[in-house]
Structures are given as C-alpha cells and as structure tokens.
Amino acid sequence: MKPYIHKVQYYETDKMQFTHHSNYIRFMEEARIDLMEQLGWGYDKMEQEHIISPVIDISCHYKKSTSYPDVIKIIVTVEKLSSVKLILAYQMYVEDELVCESASTHCFLNETGKPINLKRQYPDFYSALENICH
Amino acid sequence: MKPYIHKVQYYETDKMQFTHHSNYIRFMEEARIDLMEQLGWGYDKMEQEHIISPVIDISCHYKKSTSYPDVIKIIVTVEKLSSVKLILAYQMYVEDELVCESASTHCFLNETGKPINLKRQYPDFYSALENICH
Amino acid sequence: MKPYIHKVQYYETDKMQFTHHSNYIRFMEEARIDLMEQLGWGYDKMEQEHIISPVIDISCHYKKSTSYPDVIKIIVTVEKLSSVKLILAYQMYVEDELVCESASTHCFLNETGKPINLKRQYPDFYSALENICH
C-alpha cells in the first residue's frame, strides 16, 4: 500500500513551537481513511454499507518533535484482524527518521450499534484487510 | 444576558505564541450556543424541533492577540433579526480590553433544507431573540 | 499560481454532517501559506527574515455546505497590496461549484511587534506579491 503524506500545518503547532501532540491522532485517522480508500472501503462506502467502525483504543508514542513545515510519511499496517476487531499500527517518519509510533483498535457496528461479524457479513472487506495483514 | 467565559487552552495557541485566529470562530460558536441555552433554545432543543441554523457569513476583526492562559469574556448581542435571518455581534474582552469584534449571520432551515419563517413557525423562539435585540 | 487542494477530513465534519465552518478559516491559511511558498516566501522563510504577518481581519461567506470526502480547490488572489497591508481573496470550489468566498487582511510586523514597510524593507517580497496582484 502507498504511504500517506501529511504536511504539518501552521495551525497544528502550539506555543512550544512543535506540532501539538493531539494532532497525531488526527494524522492517524487521515492515514487510516486513506488506507481504507486504497482498499476500496472509504468511510463514505462504509457508511453506505451501514458499517460504523469506532475507535475503542489509541496508543501513541512520541519519539521526536515535528513542526511546520515538516512533511510526515505515515505507514499503516494491519497488526491484528479478527471477525470483530481490527488493530492498526502506524509509523510516522520525517526524512526517514521515526518520529511517532502508534496504534488504534476498532470494532465494527451496524447502524443500531450492534456488533458486526465482519468475516461473515462483509467477507470482501474482511479479505481486503486480511490480504495486507502482517 | 450573562457573558460567556472562555479560557484559552494551550492547544489553541500556535508557534507564533498566540491564540490561533481560527479558534475565535469556535469561541463565537461557544458563546452563541451559550446564549441560545440561556434563552431556552440550545442546539439540542433546536435539533429536537427540527430547526437547523447554519452560519452563512462570518466576519472577525482581531484587535489584540491573546494567548494561554488568558480568560476571554464574550458578550453576544442580537444585531439584526428578521423572519428569515439573524445577525449576532460578539465583543471579546481580556481584562476589560477589547481583543476581538466579530459577527455571524444565520438563516433557519427545516430538516429538508427548506427555509423556515421563524416568526410564524416558532413565535416563542422569535420573541426570545427579539427581546434581547438592540 | 497553482490552486491549492484540500481534501475534507472526517474530523473536520460536525454532527450537522457538514464541514464545520471554523475549518474554512484553516483552509484559508493552508492555501495562503501554499501561495507564499510558491512565491518563495513560506512562513519558515518569513520567520528567518523576522517578518511576522498576523491576520487582522477575516470575512467568510459560506455558499454551499461541504463534507467528507469532498475535495476543495482554493484559488487565492492578491486583492489589495500596500506597503503596510495585504488583502487576500479566496474562492473555494467543489467540482467547479463555488462553495465559499472569503478574504483575509494582514499587516507586517518585525519581531518586536513594530510595523514593517514591506515595499522599502523587503522589496523582493513586495514585488513577488505585486506581480500576482489583480
């Protein structure tokens, strides 16, 4: 899969001169959605299919500060996949230096908030994710 | 009406050391919603009544920079009210010094996106706004 | 100059289903900085040259709502330029439909907060802006 590129915006910095740490959680979402779109399962497609995929867990390890106008390259990988749970791992680089490592855990719900068995109910989506699993 | 108080957060500053100018637009929304709640017409109530009130115009004049940990006092007034349009004016102060003056223009739509005649269809809401009009 | 492209992010939407209006102010900054970079005067260069260019005025007219995953094309033009003031105009399009028109006014200060005469003190920068003025 193609890495995702995020250019740090001026409004994403804070008075400590660096990218505010909360924004990396947003970069993760950008990269995650980009990955899903590359797989043919963008959030708009998921919404049409009535799949909701909330974040249930986030962890983020900040290795090195970044700032405007750094360009961050984000590599997303499927770390773990089951019928009911997805764990994605993110590695963020600025000029080949690792600046941040993080992970997000997701479940899959239908529109009424009930858990979905992804493997059984959306085998195409499940396969697409399985194919890029480590 | 009671003024609205917003304490500038660290994440609202940028590397120029000041509150990022985009955040004042959010402070306006906070103060506007607080005003509506004081009138008994919070956004949750408006949603229950199927009134959508999008922003159609914003203007903002930045007089003096602010930063963390400034406390901004925001006074909202109804500048103009008609059956189909509302203009609100905002004055923001830090320790009695005017730091920002702004305005927002709103229309009123029903859930299908059709314009509402507020005076005819929601006379209570219209009266509440009229009462605090200059 | 090349237009700026902003893809609306999921986190930029709100529960009304649309891009939150405050984010357009950020898109303006993105497009403005991109223009400055195209002219060879990115914010990092300006900071090296000890030029601070605060926003003193914003106006924004929302024509049509946008949402994730809309792609917004932003055209920035120099509307007015003097030795001490710059007004930029922004036109935002989604698939050739105008969704937002806005403007920002800027002054130029040195590091101690004193106004700069751009034409005299930074003639190269002034010329670059003048060249793309209407």
Added chain:
Amino acid sequence: MKPYIHKVQYYETDKMQFTHHSNYIRFMEEARIDLMEQLGWGYDKMEQEHIISPVIDISCHYKKSTSYPDVIKIIVTVEKLSSVKLILAYQMYVEDELVCESASTHCFLNETGKPINLKRQYPDFYSALENICH
C-alpha cells in the same frame, strides 16, 4: 484535588454524531493543566521556570461515546512519579458513568532540551506532585 469539567462543544463532534476521539487528548491536556494550576504550577509558571514537559506517551480507552451537550467530569491522578518521569491517569465521567480512561507520560526538559532531574532541581514541584501520588 478538584475534578475538571469540560462541556463538549458542538465543533468537537463529527458526522458520526459523537465527540471526535482526538478531542479527548485535548480534554486530557485541559485537565492536566488545571491540576498543575491547582498545585501552583501552571504551564505559564513552568515556562517562567524554564521547564518544558512534553508528552512522550498517550493511551486512551474509549468506553462510551459522548456528544454535545454532554458535561464530562475528569479526575486526574498521579500514577507514577520519578525524578525524570511522570505518569498521569485520567478518568472521565458523564453523569457518573465512566466514558473514557486514559494515561499520559511526561518527561521534564530545560530550555535547551536537556533532561531535568525534577526531584533535585525543583524539589517544591516534585513534592507537590508526590503529595497527590496514589
């Protein structure tokens, strides 16, 4: 210590109708700074004393969605304290229901980015944190 109260803002929601998950990281900062201020060590005081305290780790477990106009009560506790590292734990409640549990890890640097031994160099600050440690 007094819990911190954050009222969810409309602009903090997303089109899934809930508070966007990235904002909880900001609520953590608000609550953390409030705790530091209660201890007499607000970020402005820390900056005056030339202490920088970057976030090096975040973890966040989302238990239950929130939305505008929920009022979130945040309890911050010192989970671990050493001369060079601080771990804070956060519990967020809406009407006595736990909606989010999270933690942040911080180190302490001086202005040149060198690690500080907090216990030796800022014994008052260290004691204040130690006093509220579990």
